[in-house]
Amino acid sequence: MRTLIRDCNIASPGFEVKHGSILFKDKIIYSILTPGESLPDADITVQADGLTAIPGLIDIHCHGRNNCDFTDGKVEGVNTIGINKLKEGVTMMLPTTLTQSEEALEAAFDSIAHYNGKGVKMPGIHLEGPFINPSEVGAQNPAFVRMPDIKLVERLNQIYPIHKVSFAPELPGGDTFVTDLLAMGIVPSAAHSSAKYSEFFRCYAKGLRNLTHFCNQMTPLHHREIGLVGAGLLHTNVFAEMICDLMHNGANMIKLAFKVKGTDHMILITDAMRAAGMPEGEYDLGGLAVMVAAGAARLKENAALAGSVLRMNVALKNVVESTGLPLSEAVRAGALNPAHSLSYPNVGRIETGFTADVALIDDNYIVHNTFVDGEMRYSLD
Secondary structure: OEEEEEEEEEEEOOEEEEEEEEEEEOOEEEEEEOOOOOOOOOOEEEEOOOOEEEEOEEEEEEOEEOOEEHHHOOHHHHHHHHHHHHHHOEEEEEEEOOOOOHHHHHHHHHHHHOOOOOOOEOOOEEEEOOOOOHHHOOOOOHHHOOOOOHHHHHHHHOOOOEEEEEEOOOOOOHHHHHHHHHHOOOEEEEOOOOOOHHHHHHHHOOOOOEEOOOOOOOOOOOOOOOHHHHHHHHOOOOEEEEEOOOOOOOHHHHHHHHHHHOOOOEEEEOOEOOOOOOOOEEEEEOOEEEEEEOOEEEEOOOOOEOOEOOOHHHHHHHHHHHHOOOHHHHHHHHOHHHHHHOOOOOOOOOOOOOEOOEEEEOOOOOEEEEEEOOEEEEEOO
């Protein structure tokens, strides 16, 4: 099957072209054509009319959408999230769990294992918690917090592959936990933590290279104790995963992070909960009541931010507008960098030989089409 996207602008990491065309052959980007080149025959032709083609976005931290949460443990909910994430230009995601009981996590993993695969790709799970600091639970349920336990990870991993675990590195055995996760091929990431820099560095020395929802529920920067925020800024080889909704992080913090770290180790995430894509009102997050109003999800009990209702295409827009970066550079954080952080090959670029995961957006970052493995799985029309 050959699919041709005609007359699109292309914004890919390190590459821009106006009024080009892209040819998919089966699941692969077969060729990129510049203006004036003769167009090949194709089985399907999509007239882009000047829309911009970007690499399919990869959301490695998302709990839910459309009133569904992965920890509901319902296959129909997983299918609903998977199909609706396409509206954001997302082609791949890590379903993300909450701090819950082992039984609830098992049900969540089992439901993801039975995903119908008709929406975005879900190659593995992001286990957020339950190995977090009780003093930094945020919107996680404190009733299910526990110490790092690689045996639990192994049990869950037998149900469906875990690709990332977010945990508090200062907890007892944190550095050993990093070593054990890496031995399993799982990416460790620091989160919900009150770690001092020295505690972070002990795990960094063992291979920790990711910070989950950078700046949120982690030790802030202080001139005598730089904490996790300082660690993320100091170590340019650490991936900083950021919720760029202008509430979890203001525009100037986004600008500062990108300026200090550059574009190679910043990652856009949504941390979206079930209210994403839904009207404002009251929702549930892991048994905690959440009110969504004015574009923010907050715990009903204390008004603390409780995940987000952010969409990946909007996160990309916010980064471009906050930093002034060209789209071809900003999109690294939404596509190539998450792929690199998880060692996923051949995704995150519009480049010959790469997987044909592509989204078409307009000047307002509204997604018009999303292609997964060369197949159009979403159309705005």
